[in-house]
Amino acid sequence: MKKTLLAQALCASFLSTSLVVPAFAGEAELMQKIEKLAAELESIKAELAANRQQTAKVEQKQEALASTVASSAATASASPGQAAAATVISSYGEIAYTRPRDASNQAQTDVARAVIGITHRFDSKTKMVGEFEWEHAIASKDDNGEVEVEQLYVEREFENGLRAKAGLFLMPVGLLNTSHEPTAYFGVHRNFIETAIIPTTWREAGFGVSGNYENGLSWDAGLTTGFDLSKWDAAKTDGREKPLASIHQEGQLAKSRDLSVHGALNWRGIPGLLLGASVFSGKAGHGTTDFAANDARVTLWDAHARYTPGNWDLSALYARGTISNTEALNLTFVGQVTPVPSAFFGWYLQGAYKVWSNTDYSLTPFLRYEEFNTASSYSAVPQGLGVAASDAEKVTTLGASFRIGEGVVLKADFQKFKRDSGMDRFNLGVGYSF
Structure with a gap:
């Protein structure tokens, strides 16, 4: 149907242009008519591309909705206490700057800690919790940092x-x-x-x-x-x-x-x-x-x-x-x-x-x-x-x-x-x- 619409538009534009251009038209005038026809063609092509994009978005939404419905149905049909598994990533961290009032003590900045947490729920009643921490930025035998x-x-x-x-x-x-x-x-x-x-x-x-x-x-x-x-x-x-x-x-x-x-x-x-x-x-x-x-x-x-x-x-x-x-x-x-x-x-x-x-x-x-x-x-x-x-x-x-x-x-x-x-x-x- 899209190809038919494009063909009809091209024919209509060509015929209307042919009727307007006389047989004795000069070369410059003829080129203007051709350029106008090309512009109209590009406009029609852009409109068709936009229609295709809109159609694709609608199809994606339909697929997402169908997936959600299927997931909900699967959860609803599961036995009590057997909700769908879920994994959550969490984190916290802090950086501190300390300046002692006594100038003889050194001011310092420290990446005090960075923590990554993982919670995985096997079902509605059972879960695993893990937290993994890095302290003081660098951990090695020559540094003050720790990994724990x-x-x-x-x-x-x-x-x-x-x-x-x-x-x-x-x-x-x-x-x-x-x-x-x-x-x-x-x-x-x-x-x-x-x-x-x-x-x-x-x-x-x-x-x-x-x-x-x-x-x-x-x-x-x-x-x-x-x-x-x-x-x-x-x-x-x-x-x-x-x-x-x-x-x-x-x-x-x-x-x-x-x-x-x-x-x-x-x-x-x-x-x-x-x-x-x-x-x-x-x-x-x-x-x-x-x-x-x-x-x-x-x-x-x-x-x-x-x-x-x-x-x-x-x-x-x-x-x-x-x-x-x-x-x-x-x-x-x-x-x-x-x-x-x-x-x-x-x-x-x-x-x-x-x-x-x-x-x-x-x-x-x-x-x-x-x-x-x-x-x-x-x-x-x-x-x-x-x-x-x-x-x-x-x-x-x-x-x-x-x-x-x-x-x-x-x-x-x-x-x-x-x-x-x-x-x-x-x-x-x-x-x-x-």
């Missing part, structure tokens, strides 16, 4: 809100450990309580169960690996800065003779309010040969609250840890700088208020005060052989977060240290999450 598996577990949902999982997963402790993307917290750096007292992104390998109820109550419990106190290095200061992070096993050939238990309760029965607490406990000696603290036990607990009425975001957290039966071990560390503490603690109060927002941006200043002590006491040793307990550090952080949409945040803050003013610093950061 942050999470890797499978989970099955049952009736009445009950779930069970097995693998490597984050401990349900505090406010930050299970929700630590840069868009989820205030400040360029994570707060000290949930890094120095509660190890940040603390994960263990094992089994866990959890549940939630319509009244807003949820709970978690599990049996997992724990800490390895034989990793403690009394000659370095790592244990003084972050006691539990220095003996964290992270699922790497983790000693598992002594397993640990954990439990957590959270209540969200009032809109915008979260109240919760958690506890973790387990031996940390693992029957290690010639080790003086095989009966040592690590226990950590916390209580936390968050309230978000309107533009406000208010939170508070207290955490305390103990390491028991370390007397004999610390006697072997006499004369070294970092014996094992018997207790450590920390707490913070934080308030933020969204002062401005529109559909694309928001600005939220915040103020946080925190106090923490990573070695508040030591087990008793003979007089003159021990190390004095530390004084608590007190840090005030004032800053703001500038959100761009839902997935990007720019941050700036200033941190004032009470005990060691040489640590005062100005921070800038950018982070994303999707």
Whole structure:
């Protein structure tokens, strides 16, 4: 039909042109008529091409619609609990610039972390979760970077809100450990309580169960690996800065003779309010040969609250840890700088208020005060052989977060240290999450 239309148009144009051109027309006039005829021909060809494109688009839409209908029919015909498989890619990352107030300390910029997550749902009740992290940009034997598996577990949902999982997963402790993307917290750096007292992104390998109820109550419990106190290095200061992070096993050939238990309760029965607490406990000696603290036990607990009425975001957290039966071990560390503490603690109060927002941006200043002590006491040793307990550090952080949409945040803050003013610093950061 298209060819017939083109032929008719050409004939009509030729005949009409022939009638207008007299036999005695000059060569120039004849060329003008030919050029006009050629232009009309090109116009008709362009119109036909446009019609073909439109037809192709309609056919593509019809094919897509048919595919969607077929997929929906297949899902609907599947047995209960056997929804179509789906894989979701997620990611978060952050880069920070830190400038100490003391000019003798070097300012630095760090690609703190980049994380790729993969969640695959085998059916409506079974899924796999994996997260893979790169820290400090470059990982090699000569660099400070690390590559690590942050999470890797499978989970099955049952009736009445009950779930069970097995693998490597984050401990349900505090406010930050299970929700630590840069868009989820205030400040360029994570707060000290949930890094120095509660190890940040603390994960263990094992089994866990959890549940939630319509009244807003949820709970978690599990049996997992724990800490390895034989990793403690009394000659370095790592244990003084972050006691539990220095003996964290992270699922790497983790000693598992002594397993640990954990439990957590959270209540969200009032809109915008979260109240919760958690506890973790387990031996940390693992029957290690010639080790003086095989009966040592690590226990950590916390209580936390968050309230978000309107533009406000208010939170508070207290955490305390103990390491028991370390007397004999610390006697072997006499004369070294970092014996094992018997207790450590920390707490913070934080308030933020969204002062401005529109559909694309928001600005939220915040103020946080925190106090923490990573070695508040030591087990008793003979007089003159021990190390004095530390004084608590007190840090005030004032800053703001500038959100761009839902997935990007720019941050700036200033941190004032009470005990060691040489640590005062100005921070800038950018982070994303999707």
